[in-house]
Amino acid sequence: xxxxxxxxxxxxxxxxxxxxxxxxxxxxxxxxxxxxxxxxxxxxxxxxxxxxxxxxxxxxxxxxxxxxxxxxxxxxxxxxxxxxxxxxxxxxxxxxxxxxxxxxxxxxxxxxxxxxxxxxxxxxxxxxxxxxxxxxxxxxxxxxxxxxxxxxxxxxxxxxxxxxxxxxxxxxxxxxxxxxxxxxxxxxxxxxxxxxxxxxxxxxxxxxxxxxxxxxxxxxxxxxxxxxxxxxxxxxxxxxxxxxxxxxxxxxxxxxxxxxxx
Amino acid sequence: xxxxxxxxxxxxxxxxxxxxxxxxxxxxxxxxxxxxxxxxxxxxxxxxxxxxxxxxxxxxxxxxxxxxxxxxxxxxxxxxxxxxxxxxxxxxxxxxxxxxxxxxxxxxxxxxxxxxxxxxxxxxxxxxxxxxxxxxxxxxxxxxxxxxxxxxxxxxxxxxxxxxxxxxxxxxxxxxxxxxxxxxxxxxxxxxxxxxxxxxxxxxxxxxxxxxxxxxxxxxxxxxxxxxxxxxxxxxxxxxxxxxxxxxx
Numbered sequence: 001x002x003x004x005x006x007x008x009x010x011x012x013x014x015x016x017x018x019x020x021x022x023x024x025x026x027x028x029x030x031x032x033x034x035x036x037x038x039x040x041x042x043x044x045x046x047x048x049x050x051x052x053x054x055x056x057x058x059x060x061x062x063x064x065x066x067x068x069x070x071x072x073x074x075x076x077x078x079x080x081x082x083x084x085x086x087x088x089x090x091x092x093x094x095x096x097x098x099x100x101x102x103x104x105x106x107x108x109x110x111x112x113x114x115x116x117x118x119x120x121x122x123x124x125x126x127x128x129x130x131x132x133x134x135x136x137x138x139x140x141x142x143x144x145x146x147x148x149x150x151x152x153x154x155x156x157x158x159x160x161x162x163x164x165x166x167x168x169x170x171x172x173x174x175x176x177x178x179x180x181x182x183x184x185x186x187x188x189x190x191x192x193x194x195x196x197x198x199x200x201x202x203x204x205x206x207x208x209x210x211x212x213x214x215x216x217x218x219x220x221x222x223x224x225x226x227x228x229x230x231x232x233x234x235x236x237x238x239x240x241x242x243x244x245x246x247x248x249x250x251x252x253x254x255x256x257x258x259x260x261x262x
Numbered sequence: 263x264x265x266x267x268x269x270x271x272x273x274x275x276x277x278x279x280x281x282x283x284x285x286x287x288x289x290x291x292x293x294x295x296x297x298x299x300x301x302x303x304x305x306x307x308x309x310x311x312x313x314x315x316x317x318x319x320x321x322x323x324x325x326x327x328x329x330x331x332x333x334x335x336x337x338x339x340x341x342x343x344x345x346x347x348x349x350x351x352x353x354x355x356x357x358x359x360x361x362x363x364x365x366x367x368x369x370x371x372x373x374x375x376x377x378x379x380x381x382x383x384x385x386x387x388x389x390x391x392x393x394x395x396x397x398x399x400x401x402x403x404x405x406x407x408x409x410x411x412x413x414x415x416x417x418x419x420x421x422x423x424x425x426x427x428x429x430x431x432x433x434x435x436x437x438x439x440x441x442x443x444x445x446x447x448x449x450x451x452x453x454x455x456x457x458x459x460x461x462x463x464x465x466x467x468x469x470x471x472x473x474x475x476x477x478x479x480x481x482x483x484x485x486x487x488x489x490x491x492x493x494x495x496x497x498x499x500x501x502x503x504x505x506x507x508x509x510x511x
Contacts, residue, residue: 127356
């Protein structure tokens with residue numbers, strides 16, 4: 001029994017070490033030419049642009065719900081006029097980046113895990129290598145760049161559609177005009193709120209791409225393994241994003257003390 | 263006196279996966295322009311041997327040479343240079359399923375030549391025509407039958423006019439007519455373009471057609487090697503049983 005636990009622990013540590021080396025290799029190779037420009041652009045389209053509808057629709061829904069909750073709380077203090085600004089700060093600083101990261105770990109993480117897993121079990125990755133193509137650079141590095149580029153853009157879309165959702169809720173509740181809503185929304189938000197919180201999603205993109213690529217690249221056991229790789233990609237990416245978010249928020253508060261509200 | 267390099271040479275190659283030894287001190291050499299067929303029961307290390315030759319797997323011990331290059335020690339651009347001399351037809355073709363059949367064949371040309379789009383399309387069509395698939399250029403691999411996929415895989419393997427063709431089970435899962443057609447295509451490349459063929463198969467009639475020399479692997483070791491006629495007269499009951507089998511894929 002004890003031996004089994006010990007073996008599992010050693011295996012887990014080995015996998016963590018392997019995954020870390022995989023991620024380090026990806027980070028290094030991003031800056032090493034030759035660059036797979038064509039494939040990277042294709043991945044930005046596939047992983048980024050094609051995720052925009054999911055992010056936009058989710059953003060509106062999150063905005064509506066947040067606005068309704070905020071209204072319920074602030075009404076008691078007669079502070080309804082603060083709803084747009086409160087919503088904007090919540091979205092830009094935390095809700096937008098984290099929700100976008102988690103949603104995309106589902107869509108992109110599952111996609112990369114399943115695609116690379118299927119390529120592994122059908123020997124397509126070996127076929128790339130046999131065609132004298134560096135499969136790591138072609139499949140992993142391009143996806144890492146695409147995710148790191150796409151996440152901040154998609155987060156920005158989430159922030160704006162979230163505010164739009166907030167406006168829909170507000171105008172339905174009290175007929176607030178669009179201009180007034182956005183003037184109030186941006187009255188308390190500045191670049192120190194937007195830039196660090198949005199740039200931290202580059203780390204989320206790196207986590208999603210490297211975690212799901214690692215799992216896809218190391219898929220075994222046929223189609224069952226592909227399913228497992230896809231599920232694990234979502235689970236591990238989500239957990240790592242949530243953990244990384246704690247560290248990154250702490251780092252942002254350290255670098256930009258004014259955002260801590262102290 | 264300088265010795266002319268063989269197209270492929272394995273020296274004392276040993277490979278284990280976990281506790282299981284798959285190749286055990288395997289050595290052979292394949293002269294340029296000849297056909298070399300690796301026979302053996304399932305799981306005896308035939309495909310693993312092919313994968314060593316293109317360095318998809320590295321040996322635990324021993325050395326693998328392609329021409330004068332020890333491919334098992336190469337990495338990066340040097341490995342890529344040597345791999346470009348080799349075409350590999352995988353057992354299940356391993357076509358890239360996100361691009362069309364034509365783009366599969368064009369893929370190595372886009373990566374490794376300076377040809378423009380028109381030239382690449384023309385050459386890809388030529389390769390597809392050679393395997394009777396010129397009308398399938400714009401189809402997706404999923405829309406092809408097993409035999410067509412294999413022929414498309416062969417067209418891709420021949421895209422860069424390789425000096426060496428590695429072929430894993432060319433007739434597996436195919437009807438006898440399609441299997442014969444693939445054999446004919448391989449023979450044509452060998453005879454007309456001087457391509458070195460290294461083929462893994464269970465199919466004895468196919469092995470007799472393609473191989474100037476046959477090698478039989480058993481438990482990771484070569485237990486018999488020579489022209490088909492020599493193996494026909496082997497004292498080893500396993501070799502004799504294999505050679506008299508008419509199994510066709």
